[in-house]
Amino acid sequence: MLANIFPHKKYSGTLFYRLLISFLIIILLLVSFNVMTFTFFRSNIRDEIIKNSSLNLNATVVNYEKHIKLIKSMMIGNYFNNKTEILKNDSLPFDYYIASEIQKDLQNTLTNSQLFLYNVIYYFPRQNYALDKSGASPTETMFNKFFQSTQYTKQFWEQELQKPFSFHIYPATDFIEKNSFYTNYLGRFNPIVFKSAANPNFAIIGMLDSAKMYTTFSLVQKDTSFYIYDESGKEAFSATNLNHPVQVRAGTEKSGHYVSGTDYYFYQKGLETGFTYLTVVPFDAISTQIVRLNVIMAVLLIVSILIGVVVSIFFAGKFHNPLSAIIRSIQEMDKNKSPALSTIQEFNVISQKLHDLFRTNVDIHNDLLAKNSLLQHYAYMNKVKMIHTDIQDAKLSMAIDRPFQLILYQVMYKESLLSEMGMDPNRASYYIKEFIHSLFTQTYKDSLTFQIEKDQILTIVFVETVDTSTTKELLHKVRGILELDAGYCDVTIAVSPVNANAMEFNAMFEQVGQLQKCRKLGEGVQIIYDKTELPPEIWFSQSDLKELTANLSSGNETITIPLVMKTLEHAVKRDASLFQINSLSKEIVNLIIKTMYSINIPISWLDDKPSPADSLKDCRTLEQFQSYFREFLTQSASVIKQKKEATDHITSFVTTYVNEHFGSDLSLDVLADKLNITGAYLSTYFKEKTDINFSEYVNSVRMDKATEMLQKTDLKIQDVAQLVGYYTVASFNRMFKKHTGLTPSEYRRMHLG
Known part of the structure; x- marks a missing residue:
């Protein structure tokens, strides 16, 4: 076979021959390198696996500690913010508005899945209520129904808050939501608490999703077991297949590893929490990895050599045969050009055509850049939104002073009807945009139509003249089609005049935005070309x-x-x-x-x-x-x-107390203290319920009692004044005359005469 590959010296300068020799040399070099590398690493693989396990545990610890520090910072911020301070103040009445604002803040915070917080609870044991993302509820309901567990009951939290700590993470346990109709498993959470060490009357409790944190932060191997122990040595979390309990060896340092039985134990203490993180790697797993690696490397080495030789021969032939055919074709196209000097025969021909291919490629590339509609859409979107980018190659066609016209479509959906069709506004706007784009590109090939908001579509039309009759005809067709869907949406179409200055693009966009606001009352489609004079917005005298x-x-x-x-x-x-x-x-x-x-x-x-x-x-x-x-x-x-x-106990208490103690000190603050509310709140509340000021009511009761004494007794006027709560006769006379129109003496003479 090799004799057929290298038969004659005349082939030594061909591409096939040189490619084959190059492939074989590269294969030999790679094989030599792999053999040397494997020989070196085989003697150090166990140490590397141990080192890798330690590094994986360290990365896991860093991830956990950083996240717990982040959660702690967030809870501190929530604990001391102004809204929480208002709810913590026992002297103030419960502020439902502030509670709703805190609930909204919690909902916004918990939408961040990267916090791994299932819920955050504001716990007020003295007031016997708790506030979370779903609202406020009694503590009995919160901890025995909404977040029920065998370990963390209402009594548990009442006892915990009496302890002098400010931040603590509790062992993970399963939580369920239970009521009369169903039981719902919520998950396995680590409760995390922040409070003031000196204030047992308020705490923030976060429910940390243990399983999700482990899935995200853990970098330990699949065959290992993972444990987290708190400062007292209790297990806070575990992910293990072992059937027996595991404890950290006493007297261990901050980090390290040791061998116990048939397992490797890797441990490290967290700087932020003081927790001990432990992974257990079976010795068999490390040995198996080494044996498996030896077998795999040997097999790969043999297979790679065989494949390398076969592939080298195959690809050398594959490269050579098509290239020879291409060269023959190029020679036939231009036989007059002499080949360039080269040691490789095939490249003598290829070199003659390279400059032509490069020129053609440059022309095609420039044309693609000029015609790329997607880049244009992004560029115009950035211009509409006034977003500055560093993209220098996205050339807008408006850079050439071509006349253009902006058309802005404001789609106002009737979402109740749209939902019956099973279609969301974004998809509906997409269909409308595609229809408008198809219609306009038939007449204006360079026109652009794209969606800039959920309910806004913008069309840019490049025209040759200032005549807008063609645009109006197209918009008339658009209106006819959109009127068919008038039951589902109404559309306002604002049309700008023709402008040839690309620098005024943003001003033109603002102009069509103002035209949108000129839409009159009514359903259907309205097209607005000119801005109308609107009345001043003064509606009420x-x-x-x-x-x-x-x-x-x-x-x-x-x-x-x-x-x-x-x-x-x-x-x-x-x-x-x-x-x-x-x-x-x-x-x-x-x-x-x-x-x-x-x-x-x-x-x-x-x-x-x-x-x-x-x-x-x-x-x-x-x-x-x-x-x-x-x-x-x-x-x-x-x-x-x-x-x-509605009647209430506050008003009843005030009226009863004033009638029974009209001669005593009846200041607003005195009664407010008895009701455990503020004077300002009592004043506003009493006025709202009775339509009379508190002081006016007190004076009215006192004057009624005074007139009764003046009619039925012979008491001196000074004595009557003191009995109804006035310390000077002058102030009594003044108030009595204001109430009855007569002085006390005149009133007594009139009723005794």
Whole structure:
């Protein structure tokens, strides 16, 4: 066979011959290198495996310790932030708004899957409630139902918080959610607690997902067992197939390894937690790896030599035969050119054509760059978003002063109807974009259409003249097609004038964005070419605003509904745009919500309804806006009336106490202390419930008692004044005359005469 490969000296200069010799030399060099390398590593492989196991454990420890430090920093930040400080203050009433804000913060934090936190619980043992991402609940419910485990019960946490520590990680255990209807397995978590060592009345408890942390952070081998022990030597976590308990050998240093029985033990202590991390590698696994490696290396060496020789002969022939055919073809194309001098015959011909191939390749490459529509889309998107990039080769076609026109499509979906079709807005916008692109490229081949937002599509049309009649015809066709889907979406099409200055691209985009805001009320497709003069956004007079606010506070929908209807109708008569009507509607909704907050009514009654912003987005006509506000104002008025009609122990206590102690010190702070609330909250609450100030009510009770004493007794006026709580006759006389219109003496004479 080899005799056939090397028969004559005349073949020694051919490509086939030289390729074959080169392949064989490379194979011999690689084989020699592999033999030397394997011989060296075979004597050191066990030490390398031990070293590798130690390094893997060290990397695992670093990953765990960094993550626990991150979680600790996050919990410290949450513990001392302003919102938490408000809830921790026992002297303040429970602030539901702050609690909802903390709940939102927790939800946002827990969306980060890289934290491996299943939940974070704000625990208030004195108040007997806990707050997590799902809301507030009693501690009994939180720890015995939502997060039930055999180890971490409500009683356990009450005892733990009495201990003088600030940060602690507890052993992992299984948690379930259990109620009367079902039992749901939540997972295996390591509870992690941060609190003030001096304050046992508040703590933050995080549920660390042990299994996910192990899967992500562990770099130990598959056949090994992994353990984490806390500072007291208790097992905090384990991932093992062993059936017997494992403990770290007493007296071990911060890191190292030792052999016990048939296993290697690698251990290392964490600097942040003080935990001991342990991996157990069976001795058989290391021995098996060495034997397996010997066999594999021997087999690979033999197979690689055989394959190398065969492949060398095969590829040398494969390279030579097609190349010979290509060379013959090139020679036939240009027989007049003499070959360049070379020691290899085939390259004498190839060299004659290389410069032509390179020139052709450059031309094709430049043409591809100029025609690359994907790069253009990215470049225009960056320009629209005003994102600066370092891409120097993406040349916009607008760089040449070609006239262009921008067309912006604002798609307003009726999402309730769209969901019935099983289609999300992004996919619907994609189909609309593809339709517009197909239609415009038939007339304007260089036009670009791309989606810039979930509900926005932009078309850039390059025109030869300022005549826009063709564009209008195309938009008329677009409107005809989109009108067929009017039941699912409404579309506003804003069209810019033709502009030849590429530097004004962003200004033109802002212009079509402003044109979008000129859409009038109504459904369907509206095309806007010119900006219309919009009325100033002053919808309420001061008197109307005061009247609306007052009637909102009292829950009087018979006044608020007609007033809002009149305001909306007045805005329409002033030719306001849909954008302005929507802004006015948001202003009214915000006023309603602020009014309800001012009288301590949270918006929890909206939880089972679409948000006002989402509801207003579906309104296109005056009738739809009016229908929404009739329902919204009626519901809010009903809630306000229910609030005002409700009785409570605070008001009853104040009225009873004032009537029984009218002669004592009846300051606001005295009664607030008795109720364990603040004076400011009591004043606001009493005014809201009775529509009278606390001081006015006290003076009214005292004056009623004084008139009764003046009519039925012969007590001196000074004595009457002291009995009803006034220390000077002058202040009593002044208040009595203000209340009855007479001085005490005149009142007594009139009723005794």
